[in-house]
Amino acid sequence: MAREITAEIISIGDELLIGQTINTNAGWMGEQLALVGIRAKRVLTISDDKREILQALTAATGDVVLITGGLGPTKDDITKHTLCEFFGMKLVRNKEVEARVVDIFVRMGRAPEDILEVNKAQADLPEGATVIPNERGTASGMWFEKEGRVYVSMPGVPYEMKAMMTATVLPALKDRFAPPTIVHRTILTTGLGESMLAKRIEAWEDSLETERIKLAYLPSPGIVKLRLSTYADSDAVGAHERVARKATELYTLIPELIFGEGEERLQNVIGRLLKDRHQTLSLAESCTGGFVSHLITTVPGSSAYYTGGVVSYANAVKMEELGIPSDMLELNGAVSQPVVEKMATGVRTALRTDWSVALSGIAGPDGGTPDKPVGTVWIAVAGPNGVQSKLVNFPGTRELVIERSALAGLNMLRKRLLENG
Amino acid sequence: MAREITAEIISIGDELLIGQTINTNAGWMGEQLALVGIRAKRVLTISDDKREILQALTAATGDVVLITGGLGPTKDDITKHTLCEFFGMKLVRNKEVEARVVDIFVRMGRAPEDILEVNKAQADLPEGATVIPNERGTASGMWFEKEGRVYVSMPGVPYEMKAMMTATVLPALKDRFAPPTIVHRTILTTGLGESMLAKRIEAWEDSLETERIKLAYLPSPGIVKLRLSTYADSDAVGAHERVARKATELYTLIPELIFGEGEERLQNVIGRLLKDRHQTLSLAESCTGGFVSHLITTVPGSSAYYTGGVVSYANAVKMEELGIPSDMLELNGAVSQPVVEKMATGVRTALRTDWSVALSGIAGPDGGTPDKPVGTVWIAVAGPNGVQSKLVNFPGTRELVIERSALAGLNMLRKRLLENG
Numbered sequence: 130m131a132r133e134i135t136a137e138i139i140s141i142g143d144e145l146l147i148g149q150t151i152n153t154n155a156g157w158m159g160e161q162l163a164l165v166g167i168r169a170k171r172v173l174t175i176s177d178d179k180r181e182i183l184q185a186l187t188a189a190t191g192d193v194v195l196i197t198g199g200l201g202p203t204k205d206d207i208t209k210h211t212l213c214e215f216f217g218m219k220l221v222r223n224k225e226v227e228a229r230v231v232d233i234f235v236r237m238g239r240a241p242e243d244i245l246e247v248n249k250a251q252a253d254l255p256e257g258a259t260v261i262p263n264e265r266g267t268a269s270g271m272w273f274e275k276e277g278r279v280y281v282s283m284p285g286v287p288y289e290m291k292a293m294m295t296a297t298v299l300p301a302l303k304d305r306f307a308p309p310t311i312v313h314r315t316i317l318t319t320g321l322g323e324s325m326l327a328k329r330i331e332a333w334e335d336s337l338e339t340e341r342i343k344l345a346y347l348p349s350p351g352i353v354k355l356r357l358s359t360y361a362d363s364d365a366v367g368a369h370e371r372v373a374r375k376a377t378e379l380y381t382l383i384p385e386l387i388f389g390e391g392e393e394r395l396q397n398v399i400g401r402l403l404k405d406r407h408q409t410l411s412l413a414e415s416c417t418g419g420f421v422s423h424l425i426t427t428v429p430g431s432s433a434y435y436t437g438g439v440v441s442y443a444n445a446v447k448m449e450e451l452g453i454p455s456d457m458l459e460l461n462g463a464v465s466q467p468v469v470e471k472m473a474t475g476v477r478t479a480l481r482t483d484w485s486v487a488l489s490g491i492a493g494p495d496g497g498t499p500d501k502p503v504g505t506v507w508i509a510v511a512g513p514n515g516v517q518s519k520l521v522n523f524p525g526t527r528e529l530v531i532e533r534s535a536l537a538g539l540n541m542l543r544k545r546l547l548e549n550g
Numbered sequence: 551m552a553r554e555i556t557a558e559i560i561s562i563g564d565e566l567l568i569g570q571t572i573n574t575n576a577g578w579m580g581e582q583l584a585l586v587g588i589r590a591k592r593v594l595t596i597s598d599d600k601r602e603i604l605q606a607l608t609a610a611t612g613d614v615v616l617i618t619g620g621l622g623p624t625k626d627d628i629t630k631h632t633l634c635e636f637f638g639m640k641l642v643r644n645k646e647v648e649a650r651v652v653d654i655f656v657r658m659g660r661a662p663e664d665i666l667e668v669n670k671a672q673a674d675l676p677e678g679a680t681v682i683p684n685e686r687g688t689a690s691g692m693w694f695e696k697e698g699r700v701y702v703s704m705p706g707v708p709y710e711m712k713a714m715m716t717a718t719v720l721p722a723l724k725d726r727f728a729p730p731t732i733v734h735r736t737i738l739t740t741g742l743g744e745s746m747l748a749k750r751i752e753a754w755e756d757s758l759e760t761e762r763i764k765l766a767y768l769p770s771p772g773i774v775k776l777r778l779s780t781y782a783d784s785d786a787v788g789a790h791e792r793v794a795r796k797a798t799e800l801y802t803l804i805p806e807l808i809f810g811e812g813e814e815r816l817q818n819v820i821g822r823l824l825k826d827r828h829q830t831l832s833l834a835e836s837c838t839g840g841f842v843s844h845l846i847t848t849v850p851g852s853s854a855y856y857t858g859g860v861v862s863y864a865n866a867v868k869m870e871e872l873g874i875p876s877d878m879l880e881l882n883g884a885v886s887q888p889v890v891e892k893m894a895t896g897v898r899t900a901l902r903t904d905w906s907v908a909l910s911g912i913a914g915p916d917g918g919t920p921d922k923p924v925g926t927v928w929i930a931v932a933g934p935n936g937v938q939s940k941l942v943n944f945p946g947t948r949e950l951v952i953e954r955s956a957l958a959g960l961n962m963l964r965k966r967l968l969e970n971g
């Protein structure tokens with residue numbers, strides 16, 4: 130097996146440390162590196178401070194060190210000078226880059242004689258570094274080598290950095306290190322928490338080792354992602370087969386829990402199922418307050434199958450818009466099986482759709498009773514074969530009750546759609 | 551002035567390094583630390599690997615080391631064992647924590663005898679560490695001290711970590727280190743982008759220096775937060791007065807742009823205004839697909855003033871549920887002033903509320919025309935004094951168009967509520 134190639138990412142910028150900007154660059158870079166077989170093993174975020182930067186460069190390990198940030202024209206951007214000090218290089222004006230910088234400002238409408246020296250100084254680059262062109266801005270990237278290690282400095286602006294990585298850095302790293310290929314597959318599950326799921330698939334998980342496959346659990350509210358990964362070594366086809374074999378076993382083991390793979394979301398899966406069937410959907414939401422509708426409409430093109438919905442927060446709306454009899458509400462309460470089923474059939478009839486989902490529950494923090502504590506939620510799905518409902522209970526904050534109820538409702542609809550071919 | 555107190559944040563998790571999860575915890579923690587006068591100077595992200603974790607703990611600097619992640623019940627979560635090794639402690643079952651874990655599962659409907667050993671093992675904690683209760687989950691936090699440095703280990707799940715930080719860790723750090731007091735005030739604006747806003751308040755911003763006040767712009771879609779901060783030194787009252795004086799000037803300068811302070815959100819401000827007036831609200835949403843309704847119902851107690859809403863994705867719903875005449879739709883299209891105004895008055899009448907907001911637009915990525923490009927959105931607010939509408943245009947992704955339209959609709963309602971005393 131080829132040697133593992135590792136990378137360290139150094140993100141420079143005070144704004145990242147005080148929560149002003151979320152460091153989305155590092156995750157993206159880690160993902161891109163993984164796709165070419167390089168493992169990001171550390172991300173270090175530090176401030177725009179010369180001593181901190183020098184210390185980080187000195188302590189950096191791995192084959193590749195990717196540095197972002199601190200290349201702007203303002204005073205607090207000091208990465209370039211610090212790199213010069215670290216590599217023992219001096220800055221020289223790069224005429225080609227200077228012409229490009231001038232050209233950018235001229236195209237923005239600045240007269241050549243009005244271009245500030247501080248902007249032209251962006252063409253001052255360390256003598257001995259390889260310049261990486263910036264297609265989208267004035268700060269060039271820089272490629273250094275020292276004692277077998279590659280250091281790449283890039284701007285922190287995500288869309289400049291991403292273009293530079295894609296066009297130049299990733300291909301150059303592949304050429305330089307010929308890293309082993311890693312095969313990934315991420316299987317998405319819903320309906321069981323992380324520990325119950327782990328118990329359910331324990332034997333399967335134990336069997337992964339002989340196939341040299343690693344498994345990671347990636348939980349988020351209502352969803353657990355299972356990521357399988359393995360090195361391809363010299364046999365990429367074999368690695369894909371090993372992963373595919375284990376994935377197939379998993380599909381056999383927990384068919385009802387798997388709703389998709391990779392970046393898919395439940396609402397996209399449902400959208401595809403509805404489109405395939407030329408069917409439509411409506412919603413009646415109480416405790417989720419429009420969140421299911423929001424999820425459905427995040428999908429581009431959802432107007433092809435989503436007709437609309439009613440958010441029936443007040444009982445009057447449940448009665449008038451959804452046709453719930455007032456004695457049914459009085460007898461059972463709004464959070465009850467008869468009411469949620471009537472909500473589902475009521476909206477399905479009113480909006481003349483093939484399918485509908487209804488939710489009624491207690492999102493909290495107030496409104497709970499000993500009988501129906503916060504987190505009690507009734508969910509109903511109505512369709513061509515009638516209406517079905519179930520009671521769920523999700524402990525947690527108002528936000529979590531809403532989120533998990535919504536996912537449970539979407540998952541119940543997904544299963545019904547699959548049962549109905 | 552007191553000595554500066556510094557912190558290092560160590561985020562543990564493979565999912566953070568390969569871009570599967572964005573590390574939002576670290577930025578939030580840095581922001582919260584800054585609010586109590588502690589400066590986060592490094593964030594280190596590493597994988598769930600014992601050697602990496604030990605190395606990070608050994609190399610950590612600063613007065614405080616905050617560690618998140620790797621406390622889950624599954625096999626790949628190894629932080630706890632590694633902490634034991636680093637501090638030379640052994641794990642012992644904490645009976646109190648075990649009882650809490652059991653209680654959580656019982657409340658979720660699990661029989662006590664069915665609770666897995668792997669879940670109970672969450673109560674195995676390092677002997678000698680101070681246990682930090684987890685109000686929202688089964689993994690406890692741990693507080694260690696070694697050679698004058700404080701180490702705190704917390705779960706990586708953001709809502710568990712945040713509750714732990716707020717309730718226990720931040721107050722304890724303040725007690726332990728008595729960092730210099732920083733006076734903050736965050737003023738929330740909407741309606742102008744960051745650079746336009748900066749130009750508008752340029753002279754005021756220049757005047758902050760003489761008062762030793764720092765200003766930070768914290769932009770997010772549709773909202774720019776302005777954070778004023780100053781060291782209190784030995785004069786906390788004077789510092790509050792300096793900040794208050796400048797804040798008052800800002801309120802005079804841009805009254806129409808300010809909607810609140812601190813952690814307030816537009817939907818909370820609106821909730822308060824409606825409650826004060828004993829008035830009610832309904833919604834008719836097209837392009838925002840239920841997102842405004844979702845925002846309104848994230849506020850606990852919103853059922854006191856929010857009656858409900860209609861998501862009219864299909865034209866048929868606009869006609870039948872909201873009473874839009876079909877010739878009006880044909881003549882003007884769904885994204886038009888007459889239709890959005892009729893949506894607002896229609897839902898206000900149908901749901902018998904004092905106020906209503908309606909939105910109709912093109913969220914994209916498809917559906918745009920030269921006349922009405924993606925991002926074109928009509929917004930109407932109907933109330934006791936009639937209906938008003940306006941046309942806005944937000945460039946960007948589908949997600950951004952939805953988010954910014956929703957905020958613009960809420961802000962329009964807020965202004966109308968204020969005009970109507």
